[in-house]
Amino acid sequence: MKLTLHIWRQKNVHDQGRMVTYKLDDVSPDMSFLEMLDVLNEELISKREDPVAFEHDCREGICGCCSLTVDGIAHGPERATTVCQLHMRHYSDGDEIYIEPFRARAFPVIKDLVVDRGSFERVIQSGGFISARTGSAPDANSIPIGKDEAETAFDAAACIGCGACVAACKNSSAMLFVAAKVSHLGNLPQGQVERQERVLNMVAKMDEEGFGGCTNYYECEAVCPKQIPVKFIAQMNRDYLKAVATSD
Amino acid sequence: MNLDAKIPSGPIAEKWDKHRFDIKLINPANKRKYKVIIVGTGLAGGSAAATLAELGYQVEAFFYQDSARRAHSIAAQGGINAAKNYQNDGDSVYRLFYDTVKGGDYRSREANVYRLSQVSASIIDQCVAQGVPFAREYGGYLDNRSFGGAQVSRTFYARGQTGQQLLLGAYSSLSRQVGLGNVRMHPRTEMHDLIVIDGKARGIVTRNLVTGKVESHIADSVILATGGYGNVFYLSTNAIGCNVTAAYRAYKRGAAFANPCFTQIHPTCIPVAGDHQSKLTLMSESLRNDGRIWVPKSADDKRAPNDIPESDRDYYLERKYPSFGNLTPRDIASRSAKQVCDEGRGIGHTGYGVYLDFKDAINRLGKDKIEERYGNLFEMYERITGENPYEVPMRIYPASHYTMGGLWVDYNLMSTIPGLHVLGEANFSDHGANRLGASALMQGLADGYFVIPYTLGHYYAAEGKPEPIDTDHPECKRVEAEVNEKLNKLLSINGNRTAVSIHRELGNIMWEHCGMARNEAGLMKALERIPELRQEFWENVNITGENEDYNIALERAGRVADFLEFSELMVRDALERKESCGGHFREEYQTEEGEAVRNDDDYCHVSAWEFKGVDTPPVMHKEPLVYENVKLTTRSYK
Ligand SMILES: Cc1cc2nc3c(=O)[nH]c(=O)nc-3n(C[C@H](O)[C@H](O)[C@H](O)COP(=O)(O)OP(=O)(O)OC[C@H]3O[C@@H](n4cnc5c(N)ncnc54)[C@H](O)[C@@H]3O)c2cc1C
Ligand code: FES
Numbered sequence: 001m002k003l004t005l006h007i008w009r010q011k012n013v014h015d016q017g018r019m020v021t022y023k024l025d026d027v028s029p030d031m032s033f034l035e036m037l038d039v040l041n042e043e044l045i046s047k048r049e050d051p052v053a054f055e056h057d058c059r060e061g062i063c064g065c066c067s068l069t070v071d072g073i074a075h076g077p078e079r080a081t082t083v084c085q086l087h088m089r090h091y092s093d094g095d096e097i098y099i100e101p102f103r104a105r106a107f108p109v110i111k112d113l114v115v116d117r118g119s120f121e122r123v124i125q126s127g128g129f130i131s132a133r134t135g136s137a138p139d140a141n142s143i144p145i146g147k148d149e150a151e152t153a154f155d156a157a158a159c160i161g162c163g164a165c166v167a168a169c170k171n172s173s174a175m176l177f178v179a180a181k182v183s184h185l186g187n188l189p190q191g192q193v194e195r196q197e198r199v200l201n202m203v204a205k206m207d208e209e210g211f212g213g214c215t216n217y218y219e220c221e222a223v224c225p226k227q228i229p230v231k232f233i234a235q236m237n238r239d240y241l242k243a244v245a246t247s248d
Numbered sequence: 249m250n251l252d253a254k255i256p257s258g259p260i261a262e263k264w265d266k267h268r269f270d271i272k273l274i275n276p277a278n279k280r281k282y283k284v285i286i287v288g289t290g291l292a293g294g295s296a297a298a299t300l301a302e303l304g305y306q307v308e309a310f311f312y313q314d315s316a317r318r319a320h321s322i323a324a325q326g327g328i329n330a331a332k333n334y335q336n337d338g339d340s341v342y343r344l345f346y347d348t349v350k351g352g353d354y355r356s357r358e359a360n361v362y363r364l365s366q367v368s369a370s371i372i373d374q375c376v377a378q379g380v381p382f383a384r385e386y387g388g389y390l391d392n393r394s395f396g397g398a399q400v401s402r403t404f405y406a407r408g409q410t411g412q413q414l415l416l417g418a419y420s421s422l423s424r425q426v427g428l429g430n431v432r433m434h435p436r437t438e439m440h441d442l443i444v445i446d447g448k449a450r451g452i453v454t455r456n457l458v459t460g461k462v463e464s465h466i467a468d469s470v471i472l473a474t475g476g477y478g479n480v481f482y483l484s485t486n487a488i489g490c491n492v493t494a495a496y497r498a499y500k501r502g503a504a505f506a507n508p509c510f511t512q513i514h515p516t517c518i519p520v521a522g523d524h525q526s527k528l529t530l531m532s533e534s535l536r537n538d539g540r541i542w543v544p545k546s547a548d549d550k551r552a553p554n555d556i557p558e559s560d561r562d563y564y565l566e567r568k569y570p571s572f573g574n575l576t577p578r579d580i581a582s583r584s585a586k587q588v589c590d591e592g593r594g595i596g597h598t599g600y601g602v603y604l605d606f607k608d609a610i611n612r613l614g615k616d617k618i619e620e621r622y623g624n625l626f627e628m629y630e631r632i633t634g635e636n637p638y639e640v641p642m643r644i645y646p647a648s649h650y651t652m653g654g655l656w657v658d659y660n661l662m663s664t665i666p667g668l669h670v671l672g673e674a675n676f677s678d679h680g681a682n683r684l685g686a687s688a689l690m691q692g693l694a695d696g697y698f699v700i701p702y703t704l705g706h707y708y709a710a711e712g713k714p715e716p717i718d719t720d721h722p723e724c725k726r727v728e729a730e731v732n733e734k735l736n737k738l739l740s741i742n743g744n745r746t747a748v749s750i751h752r753e754l755g756n757i758m759w760e761h762c763g764m765a766r767n768e769a770g771l772m773k774a775l776e777r778i779p780e781l782r783q784e785f786w787e788n789v790n791i792t793g794e795n796e797d798y799n800i801a802l803e804r805a806g807r808v809a810d811f812l813e814f815s816e817l818m819v820r821d822a823l824e825r826k827e828s829c830g831g832h833f834r835e836e837y838q839t840e841e842g843e844a845v846r847n848d849d850d851y852c853h854v855s856a857w858e859f860k861g862v863d864t865p866p867v868m869h870k871e872p873l874v875y876e877n878v879k880l881t882t883r884s885y886k
Contacts, residue, residue, distance in 0.1 A: 028524060036524075042749070045801055057487040063317075063487065065314070110798060130379045137374045151381075153381045160412075184379065
C-alpha cells in the first residue's frame with residue numbers, strides 16, 4: 001500500500017521543530033509500524049538525508065522504549081498495544097498518518113520523536129522500591145501471599161514505564177505511572193513497612209518534576225498499553241491522604 | 249595466555265563455602281575508597297550495581313538505553329530456575345547442577361555450575377523480598393512450572409513476564425542506591441573501548457549517544473554485563489540494540505573470547521513474514537508444556553491445519569523422544585524442526601514453520617486455564633500474525649536467541665585481563681554448549697547478587713588500591729583518539745549502502761553457514777565472504793549526519809562494524825570444533841539417525857581465543873574441562 005506520513009522533525013532540544021511530509025510506496029500489511037519507519041529511514045539515508053530518530057529496542061511491547069503519538073493517540077489506534085506491536089494491516093492504501101513524539105513538559109524532546117523521560121527515573125529513585133538488602137531475605141515461602149493479592153499487585157507491576165499516560169493526559173499528569181508502582185508494592189505484605197513514606201516521597205517528587213494533577217479524564221487508562229486500571233489512582237489517593245494524616 | 253580457572257580445591261559441594269572463607273575481605277570503611285565501573289544494567293549488571301553499592305563501593309553504571317529498566321532482560325518471558333524443591337518432586341542442588349551440566353552437553357565447568365545451583369534458592373528469596381510478584385498457588389505459596397531438559401518442576405514465573413518483574417526488582421534496588429547517591433548513572437552512553445593500564449582494566453571510553461561526546465572514565469576495576477551477541481544473525485529474539493561491541497573491544501584489548509560458536513537457536517519463535525523483518529519474537533518455551541508440535545506426515549499435504557486429521561499428522565518430537573516429548577532441550581527441538589522443513593514438510597507460505605497446537609490442552613483443561621497460563625503470549629501472537637491461536641495452531645520456527653559463548657572468565661568471574669570481570673550472558677561460564685530454559689535469568693542474578701560481591705572484594709584486597717590516575721593519563725588520550733578516528737572514518741566513507749543492509753547480508757551468511765547446522769564447506773565459504781563484506785562495509789557504507797548529534801545511523805554502523813569482525817571469530821571456532829555438541833551441530837559428526845556425535849577425547853575443553861589483529865588469525869588456547877562428579881555420557885532424551 002501507499003502511505004503519506006507527516007512526521008515531527010526537530011534537530012535538538014533548542015530547535016523549534018516542524019511537521020515534514022514523506023511518501024512511502026510499498027508498505028506491506030505484515031510490517032510493524034516501526035518496520036514501516038525503518039523502510040522510510042533506509043530510503044532517507046540512501047538519499048543522504050537525516051533519518052528520523054525514534055526510540056525503540058525490544059519491539060515486543062515490553063521495554064517501554066517506543067514512544068510515538070500516532071494520529072493524536074499515544075501508541076496509536078490499537079488498544080492495549082505499544083506502537084512497536086502495531087501492525088500495518090490496520091491501515092489501508094492511501095492513508096495519511098501523523099506521527100509525533102510523546103508531548104509533555106516533563107518529557108523534553110531530544111530529537112525528532114525521541115523524548116527525555118528522566119523524570120520517571122527520579123520519581124522511582126525517590127521511593128519506588130522495597131529496601132531489601134541483598135542477602136537479608138527470609139525464605140521465599142515464609143511470606144504466603146494470597147493468589148488474588150498477588151494478582152492485583154501484578155496488574156500494577158505490569159507497567160512498562162513508557163509514559164503514554166502522561167502524553168495522553170491534558171494535564172500531563174503522571175498519576176497512573178506513580179500509582180502503578182505505589183500499588184504494586186502497597187498491595188504486597190513486603191511493601192507495608194515503607195508504604196506511607198513511599199507514597200509521600202513519590203508524590204512530592206512527581207510534583208517537583210513538573211507533572212500536572214489528575215482531574216479524572218482517564219485518558220491514561222485508555223492509552224495504557226498494559227491496561228493498568230485507574231482504580232490504582234484511587235488507591236494511591238487513599239494511601240496518600242492516610243499518610244498525610246498520620247505523618248506528624 | 250594464562251587460563252587458570254582458579255577452581256578451589258575440595259569436594260564440589262564445599263568449594264564455594266571454602267572459597268568464601270579463604271578470600272580476602274575489604275573492611276567496610278575502606279570499601280568506599282574503591283570505585284567500580286559497571287557496563288550494562290540488565291539482570292546481571294543491575295543486580296551487581298545495586299549490591300556493590302549496598303556494600304559501600306562507589307559505582308558508576310553505563311548503558312545505552314535511557315533507563316536501566318529497559319535492558320533486554322526485560323523481555324524474558326518464561327521463568328527462572330531454582331533448586332527449592334517446593335514441589336517435593338525430587339529436586340535438589342545436585343539435580344539442578346546435574347541437569348545443567350548434562351543440558352550443556354558436558355562443555356561447562358563443573359565448579360561454576362555447582363555454585364550456580366547452590367545460590368539459586370537465595371535468588372528467589374531476594375526477589376520475593378523486593379516485591380517480585382511471582383505466580384502463587386491458592387494457599388499463598390509459590391507456584392512452579394516445568395521447562396525443557398528437566399523432569400522436575402523448578403521454574404518460578406511471573407505470568408509470561410518473568411524477566412520484566414525480575415529486572416524491575418533489581419532496578420528498584422538500584423534506583424534506591426542512585427537516590428542515596430551511591431551509584432552514578434550514565435544513560436544513553438555506549439562503551440567503545442577498554443582502558444588497560446599496567447596490565448589492568450582501569451576504565452572505559454564511551455560515546456554519549458545524544459551529544460556524540462567521546463570521553464574516558466576511570467575506576468579501580470571494570471565489570472562488563474553487556475548481554476549476548478545473538479544479533480550477529482541480524483534476525484534474532486534480541487532487542488535491536490543488543491550488540492557485541494563492548495565484549496569484542498575488550499577481546500581486542502586482550503580478554504580471551506571463549507566458545508564463540510556456542511549459540512542457541514530457540515525452537516519456538518514466530519516465523520519470518522517478509523524482507524522487511526527487523527527482529528523475531530519468541531513464544532516462550534513454557535508453551536511446550538501444553539502445546540504439541542507437529543507437521544503434516546506428507547510434504548504434499550497443503551490442507552489448513554484444522555482439516556488435517558490426527559492420522560495424517562506427525563508429532564515428531566513425541567515420536568522421536570517419547571520420554572521428554574515436546575519438552576526436549578532447545579538444540580534438539582530446533583534441529584528437529586529444521587529437519588522436517590528440509591524434508592519439505594514445513595508449513596506456512598515460506599515452508600519454514602511447524603505447528604504448535606493447543607487444541608488438546610484446551611479440551612483437557614478448558615480455555616480459561618490456558619488463557620490464565622499463556623493469555624498475554626496468545627495476545628502477542630495474534631497482534632503480530634493476525635491469527636487466533638485458540639482456534640488455529642500457532643506457526644513457529646527456530647530463531648537465534650541466546651549466546652552461550654562469551655568472554656572467558658575464571659571461577660571469580662574475572663577475564664584474562666586482571667580487573668575486568670564479566671557477568672551474565674556476556675561471559676561464557678555456566679551453560680556449556682546449550683543453555684536450559686530459565687537458567688539465564690538464574691545465572692545473571694547469581695553473578696550479580698551472590699558471586700561478584702565476594703570476588704570483587706577479593707580482587708581489591710589481593711591487589712591493593714591501584715595507583716591513582718585521571719582521565720588525562722596518556723593511555724586514556726590514546727584510546728580516545730583511536731575511538732574518534734574510527735568514528736570519523738565511518739562518517740567519511742560516504743558510500744552507497746546502509747549499515748542495516750550490510751548487517752542483513754551478514755546475518756544471512758551466518759544463518760546459512762553457522763546457524764542450526766554447520767559443515768566444513770559452508771564454514772569455509774563464510775570465511776571467504778565475511779572479509780569481503782567487511783571490506784565492502786569500510787568502502788561503501790553510507791552514514792549520514794555528524795558525530796556531534798543523536799545519530800542513529802552512526803550508532804548502528806559502529807555495532808555492525810564489530811559484528812563484521814566478530815562473526816569471523818565465530819566461524820573459526822565452529823570450524824575448529826570438529827564434533828557436534830549442544831547448539832553446535834556439525835553435519836559431519838552425526839549418527840545415522842541424525843543425532844549429535846560428541847568427541848570427548850579431543851574436544852572436552854573450552855576454546856579461548858586470543859586476538860592477534862583484524863586480518864591475522866586469532867590463536868586458540870584450551871582450558872581442559874575436568875569432570876570429577878558427573879560422568880560423561882551421550883545425552884539421551886528418548
Ligand atoms: C525474548 C527472550 C526471552 C527470554 N526468556 C528467558 C527466560 O524465560 N528465562 C531465562 O532464564 N532466560 C531467558 N532469556 C535469556 C535472558 O533473558 C538473557 O540471557 C539475560 O536476561 C541477559 O541478561 P544480561 O544482564 O546479561 O544482559 P541484558 O539484559 O541484555 O543487558 C545488557 C546491558 O548492557 C548494556 N549494553 C550493551 N552493550 C553496551 C555497550 N556497548 N555500551 C554500554 N552499554 C551496553 C545494555 O544497555 C543493557 O543494560 C530470554 C531472552 C530473550 C531474548
Ligand atoms: S520497543 Fe520495546 S516496547 Fe516498543
